[in-house]
Amino acid sequence: MEATDLFDLTGRVAVVTGAGGGLGTAICAGLAAHGADVALLDVNGEALRESVAGVERTSRRALALKTDVSDEDAVEQAFAEIDRTFGKVNILVNLAFTPIFGPPHELSLADWERALRINLTSYFLCAQQSARRMIAQGKGGTIMNMCSIAGTSAVGRGNFSYSVGKGGIVMLTKEMAIEWARYRIRVNAIQPCQFMTPGLKVRLENPELGPGIRAKFLSGIPLDRIGEPEEMVGPVLFLVSDASSMVTGVLLPVDGGNLAFNAGGTKA
């Protein structure tokens, strides 16, 4: 086997949720560059334009689907459209999330429920639709759930509902990995630290968090820099390709050393 074949996705269909976001654009282009056709889902149809262009530049096929992935009917319709266009699903990359911030004592029930529906339930809905197809196809498949360092450690500063959703993704990943192992569907998650997406740029400029927020992020990252979206492509490709054929139920940090590092540790 050629070294590069391990990561080859030629002939496979990948579904990516939150495809119009900062990480989504880089990941969709990366999947296509390695041979996959890509169905791009995002609640913001406009945001998909750049991601679609990135896929088409590689001459792979792109299917843009404006979809609220927290809505079961909408998810079913999107997957029906994927069936009609591509006829199969081999890879799911769950990225969709909404940034809802607020400390536990102030967060409204409505915001809490919305955060969990978009950040957690959407993963379940899309995984279910994908897995049903993968089981019927009988050829296995891979699911990559975007988790976070916040899935296993508390970051404070109003990340409450986000972190709880990510904690849910930890167990969603492990349970699905066990349940679906017999169908050769592998389910893994990535735990990123802060990545320089448009969403993070908004956070960095949030006056409520103060000018020190960037330094605060960096204080927890031994590699001493914020991640670039392109740096997420390699880890995702590893987990969705045959390169990781014996890997399932795993949480892979892509965090510049953050989770290895104690909150009272010394960086240098």
Add this chain to the structure above:
Amino acid sequence: MEVSGVFRLDERVAVVTGAASGIGREIAFTFARAGARVACVDVDRAGAEKTSSEIAAGDGESLFAACDVSQQAPLEAAFRQVDEGFGCVDVLVNNAFVPSHTRPQDIELEEWNRVLDVNVTGYLLCAQAAGRRMIARGAGGSIVNLSSIASSTALGRGNLAYSVSKGAVDSLTRELAIEWAPFGIRVNAVKPCQVLTPGLQTLIDDPKFDSETLLRTWLHGIPLGRLAQPEDIAAAALYLASDAGRMVTGVLLPVDGGNLAMNAGGTVGW
């Protein structure tokens, strides 16, 4: 502090290593107040004797034995002293350790070996000596290993050998818990954050470190905003050693003011 109900250790024999000072000394006192007969083991003979005689002065039952826990023959002799004095072993607290604050690029094999000998092999030898007695007697037992927040997260500032030894303690804890569960021997670990002991004070006073920076860095990582006291650790050790923890084995229990729950780049009380 009065100890009541399921936390009591009446009639039980507890061996506490590193009992001359700091956490081990506090655990020895706490276990004695809970009714245990306490064997104080330490390489520091005078310190072990002092803890032991203070327990006796407080109407507790205690003996002491001086030994380096990484040396098998002296260690076996210490356990024979416990056999002669108390007749059995119900509880072992593995606490004896040597600190290490040397950067990875500078540490020499001799220091590395010394840290692993005491902090890991010492735990094994004591667990073996206690475990064999517990198995032979058939009445179960409880082993509490002092681990650290450093067993699962990196502290930097030259903690390499110490952290590696604590990582090994976590695995030792889990493996022994599985191996000895059929004998009713429970094996657990406590993971403290920085505890205000004479040992920590030595570190604070070490000219190698700026004490203010050190304290600020530690406290930054402890959401509860204070260093732990030896009593905080002794209470957790008592929970795990006593019947209060009778369904608990193979567990690594943080007693860390929230340190391990917190992300290194997290914010407390924004």
